[in-house]
Amino acid sequence: MNLQNTYTVDEAQKKMENFCAYQERCHKEVRAKLKEMKMIPQAIDTIMVHLIEQNYLNEERFARAFVRGKFRIKKWGKNRLKQELNRREISVYSIKKAFEEIDDEDYYKTLDQLALKRIAQVKESNTYKKRKKVADYLLYRGWESHLVYDKLQKYIK
Structure with missing residues (x-):
C-alpha cells in the first residue's frame, strides 16, 4: 500500500x-x-x-495585496480587479477595502499612460478602427468604459 x-x-x-x-x-x-x-x-x-x-490566512490582506500588485504590475482597471477577486470568492467588504489601495490620481495617470502607449502601438489609419482597437484593449484590462471613451475622445481625433 x-x-x-x-x-x-x-x-x-x-x-x-x-x-x-x-x-x-x-x-x-x-x-x-x-x-x-x-x-x-x-x-x-x-x-x-x-x-x-494564526493570521496565515487573511482575506482582506490578500485582497489588498492582490489589488496593489495587479494594478501596479499588470495595470488592470477596477472592473478586471473586481472580477478576479469575485472569482476567488472574496467578500464585497474586502473588495471595497482593497480598492482603498489605489490612489485616484495614480489610477487616472495610469490609464492615461496606458492609453497613449496603446495609441502609439496601433498602426491604423482609419480613426474609428483605431479607436475600437484601443478601446477593446483598455476595456479588456478592466478600465471603466466611460473613462476609456473620454480618453479616446481626447487623444484620437
Missing part, C-alpha cells in the same frame, strides 16, 4: 502554513490545495480555522 500521499492533520497544517507564508493566499486557493491533498472536510475546516486564527 502506498502511503506517500496521505497527511496527518498536523503535517497538512504545517504544509499549509508554509504555503500561506510564501505568499498571500485566498481561502478558496487554500481549500482547493487541502482537497488536492485528499484531506477530509472536518480536517479542512480545522486547518482553515487554525490558519485564520
